[in-house]
Amino acid sequence: MIAHLKGMPVSPDYRPEPHVQELGAEFFDPVAPADFPMTLLRFRNDRAAASVGLEALSDEEWTAHFGRFRPLPDNLPQPLAMRYHGHQFRVYNPELGDGRGFTFAQMREDQGGRLLDLGTKGSGQTPWSRGGDGRLTLKGGVREVLATAMLEALGVPSSRSFSLIETGEQLMRGDEPSPTRSSxxxxxxxxxxxxxxxxxxxxxxxxEQVGQLVDHVIAYYYPELAGAGDRGAALMAAVVARAARLTARWMTAGFVHGVLNTDNMNITGESFDYGPYRFLPYNDPNFTAAYFDTAGLYAFGRQPESVFWNLQQLGGCLTLVSPSEPLIEALNGFGPIYRRELAGALLNRLGLLRGEEEAEVAFANATFRAIAEGGQALRWEPFFFDWFCGDEVRAMGGSRASLYEGEAFAEFRRLLKGFAPDRPERLANAYFAEPEPQELLYDEIEAIWAGIAERDDWSALHAKLAAIEAARTAWGLG
Structure with a gap:
């Protein structure tokens, strides 16, 4: 049933619950959104909107809330730009903060009841803009919409792109042909x-503020830790586990974040803020996503190391409220947890049921050796497509069968027999009858953008999003 709350149509699943302001003025700055010359709706995520009871908004109402930022009913009365610092390429920067975004609203999810945020990118200048214009290029918005759709489909914990609105300004950027469109x-x-x-x-x-932040995070994001004696160490252990799971999912998705600075990692273990990301075309531990990462600090194969380094920085902060020993113990759990999560993520991607831990680890090692043996001839995503649910007949009868004849693949195929398929009925989906899987490689993203930039043709973007959604349904990854 749809009701009207202060003039806005919402479902009973809209449960506003703004809590961020409870942290106090030390943690944020109230800001005003930019007054854009135009608000043209380009993308709305109705599936995500339904999860928070906002799917009934008309396009006009949607644009008013997510382009003009009229407050949502019973939610934050004014946007809040969050204050934070961070290590950027391991150099500490105390001049950070939400420089082109803010927290706009908070609400409960209909399934599971998680507290969720609606946050922005490109919504205007804040006290933390550091001379920047506070804007987002339209190309940057399109790239993020694609990234989040693909990551969600691949089972990676991620923010979801909720809305993209073109805003009618001409922006100058050093890494894009300029002037370029805004969003x-x-x-x-x-x-x-x-x-x-x-x-x-x-x-x-x-x-005192670190302790306050620990209490806030536990209350709203880790309520199961409410009774912990050492709350800082308990939170550290929980964040380590979430970060290990996220990293493992990145690695099996062949995803390269690009800028794994401490300000780009959150305490709930979701990836977000997609700038120069890439998906691997083929296995390459040295593959980097950011052209400015000349030392390869955030290369694909170094992501686990980078996440652990970032966790160490968080642990250092928590020494203000907890003894060092339990924090170090929590940090040392990252390696074992990551290895287990990597094996589990790999089995999930291949559509296989879990097994004994030792057998899982051996299989994971054999799988990555086999992918490496395939070299540049074996693209990352087609490998998982061919071997989904462990169907050897399908894989060896396909166009890439010759790539699977090597010595490393012999070991992979031998160990594969020790794992049962998980929901093998998924293979009956029409997606698996296609000759190639869905990928999201750089050249395709550039081609999608070229159609928008040159002809204002959005058909390729909509077709790609529909294809990714079909793949998400077919994979059924949790």
Whole structure:
């Protein structure tokens, strides 16, 4: 049933619950959104909107809330730009904060009841813009819409692109042909509290505020830790586990984040803020996504190391409220948890049921050796497509069968027999009768953007999103 709340049509699943303001003025700055010359709706995520009871909004109402930022009923009365610091390529920067975004609203998810944030990118200048214009290019918005759709389909914890609105300004950028078109993006995510949120308070030696932040995070994101004796260490262990799971999912998705700074990691273990990301064309541990990452600090194969380094920085902040020993113990859990999560993520991607831990790890190692043996001839995504649900007959009868004849693949195929398929009926989906799987490689993204930039032709984007959605349904990855 649809009701009207203060003039806005919402479903009973709309449960506004703004809590971020409880942290107090030390953590944010109230800001005003930019007054854009135009608000042209380009993308709305109705599936995500339905999860928070906002799917009944008309396009006009949608644009008013997510382009003009009229407050949602019983929610934050004014947007809040969050304050944080961070290590950027391992150099500490105390001048950060939400420079072109803000937290706009918070609400409960209909399934599971998680507290979710609606946050923005490109919504205008804030006290933390550092001379920037506070805007987002339309190309950047399109790239993020594609990234989040693909990651969700691949079972990677991620923010969801909720809305993309073109805003009618001409922006100058050094890494895009300029002037280029502008947009404002709205994300739906579990939390906008970053490692850098803790770092800012620790930088100023504000132990009381670090403790307050720990209590807030536990209350709204980790309520199962409410009774913990050492709340800082308990939170550290929980964040380590979430980060290990996220990293494992990135690695099996062949995803390269590009800028794994501490301000780009949040405390709930979701990836977000997609700038120079890439998906691997083929296995390459040295593959980087950012042209400015000349040292390969955030290369594909170094992502687990980078995440662990970031967790160490968070642990250092928590020494203001907890003894070092349990924090170190929690940090040392990352490696074992990551290895288990990597094996589980790999089995999930291949559509196989879990097994004994030792057998899982051996199979995971054999799988990555086999992918490496395939070299540049074996693209990342087609491997998982061919071997989904462990169907050897299908894989060896396909166009890439010759790539699977090597010695490393012999070991992979031998160990594969020790795992049962998980929901093999998924193979009956028409998606698996296609000759090639859905990928999201750089050249395709550029081609999609070229149609928009040159002819204002959005058909390729909509077709790609529909194809990714079909793949998500077929994979059924959790």
């Amino acid at each position: 404002v993006l709205v994300r739906l995510s579990h939390s906008n509290i970053r490692f850098g949120t803790f770092q800012r308070q620790a930088y100023f030696q504000k132990g």
